[in-house]
Amino acid sequence: MNSVSLTTRISLLFAVSAAVVLLALGWIVARAVDAHFVEMDRHELDGKLALVQNLLARMQPSNTLAALHDRLDDALVGHHGLAVALIDARGDVGYASAHGLPQGMPLHPAPLTTWMAQERTWRGFATTVQAGDASFTVAVALDITHHQRFLTRFHAVLGGATVLAMLAMAAAGWAATRTGLRPLEHMARLATRLSATDLSERLPDTALPAEIRTLATAFNAMLGRLEDAFRRLSEFSSDLAHELRTPVSNLMTQTQVALARERGAAEYREVLQSSMEEYERLARMVEDMLFLAKADNRQVVPRRDAVDLGREIRELIEFHGLVAEERGVHLRLEGSAHVAGDRLMLRRAVSNLLSNAIRHCPDAETVRIGLSSGDQDVELVVENPGTIPHDRLARVFDRFYTGDPARRSGAEGVGLGLAIVRSIVEAHGGRIDAATANGMVRFTVSLPRSGTA
Structure with missing residues (x-):
């Protein structure tokens, strides 16, 4: 079944569903029509029985069944296909219709029944009737051959209509499915045209059913992410080749x-x-x-040790102090905080932030390092005088990105320091943001105190 197309499956589902509904409806209609004819026949037979009962009730005690013969013939004249019989208490047939009685007609009390006789279909019953002190069995039967022929034709027409309706439903299901799945076919054709060099095409997300629109939106979002990822990969490969070329050329x-x-x-x-x-x-x-x-690839799993960030930063200030003093840059630490994390990785992140701030801080200015603790998070702020154009803030954490004044290239780095800082912070379940305002560049790191990612 896995090789059967979705269109075929839905069409078959339409056909089977239609078959079940139409067959059930046809059975109900057929039973209702049959019941209608049975009730109509019963009503007519009851009328004839009442006629016979009325004649018997008016019969004088001295009269015999033979005396009623002419009256019954007159009462039943013109009723072709009707058979009536009167049977006395001895079981003798005292009266029979002029055209005779059908074979198999019940002559003893019996409920309404249907039978075949001489290639004709009959329906009738027999019941006991009191006439004074005498008791008679009245048997009435009706030729319903024309009813049965009508029902046979009706059943044939109903069956044919059911088959045609099933085929029509299957065709409608196929057409509706093909129309509904057309956006998916467009999506498949688009997917075959995609390549790493051209990911700009998008599916139209208008005039689509809600379910397909959701899929198209998700597909377009995926294409956007792929396009961005390939663009970054291309830029990264170019930057990596450029950065490797310089030292190799020097060598x-x-x-x-x-x-x-x-x-x-x-x-x-x-x-x-x-x-x-x-x-x-x-x-x-x-x-x-x-x-x-x-x-x-989430292979960096930091330890969860108690880390005194204040002490670690003071040691790093001492380590970077000589470089800062050469340019007259002052490093100032404010506050203290403790966090659960990997001490060496956090030292590396803070060291990269300090190195970046010192490198891009104007001479004789101050780099401020601030620590503060909240109920859930610890915040580290590294701030130095300078500016970054707002359109470049989002890229300062990209690998090999050194295209703005706050990260001008030099012999000390190739543009990986802040990318490493972001990876370390995110591995600890934190976040890092860059902002520039009032002539200051600020990097803000938020880390969970518990160290859970």
Whole structure:
């Protein structure tokens, strides 16, 4: 059944449902018509029985059944297809209709019954009637062959109409299903045209049924996410190639220059030291990329230790102090807080924030680090003088993004620091935001105190 198309399945469902309903309706109609004819025949037979009873009631005691013969013939004249018989107490038939009695007609008290005789269909009954002191059995029967022929034709027409209605319902179900599934066919054709280089097409979400509209909206949203993901992947690949090209080119140039002529040990040592710096830069970049790749695949699982953020930040201020002092930048810590998390990962995140703030802080200015604790969260704020255009705020956490003044490129970084900060914060179940206002750039980190993601 899995290979049968949805259109065929729904069409069959329409046909089966229609068959069940129409067959049930046809059976009800047929039974109602049959019952109507039975009731009509019973009413006519009861009328003839009443006529016979009336004649018997007016019969004088001295009269015999033979005396009623002429009266009964006169009363039943013109009633073709009607058979009447009077049977006395001895079982003798005292009266029979002029055209005779059908074979199989009950001559003893019997309920309404139907039988066949001489290729004709009869319906009748027999009952006991009192006439003075005498008791008689009156048997009446009606030829219903014409009724049966009508019912046979009616049943045939009803059956044919039922079959035609079933076929019509199946065709209507097929047409309705094909029309309803047309947007899905359009969706399938669109999916075959999609590629990594062109994800701009979208399904029209107007004039669609509610169910298909929901699917189309979800499909378009998925295409939007894929388009954004491929765009970011393309930018990332381009940035990665660019960042790797610089140190590799430096290494090749230094090596070519060193090999251009014979040099002394001191010169070779200088070349090797310079190459070592480039290797270290490459190693840091690869390490950072591996960390971000693990974070993207939820493979970074932080520990849940009690961490004194105030103490860790004071140690980091001391570590970055020499670099800050060279430019006259002052680092100021306000507040304290404790959080449950991975101490080394949190130190790395805070260190990246401080390094970024020091690098982009004007000379002789102050970088403020603020800590505060709430009922559920701990907030860390790193703030330095500067500005970031509002259209670039959303990209400051992108990998290799160094396109705004707050993250100008330099030898100290390649644009991965803030991306690593965001990955660490999100791994701890927190969030990080960047904002700029009143000539200040602020990074705000919120972490759950319990450390649950």
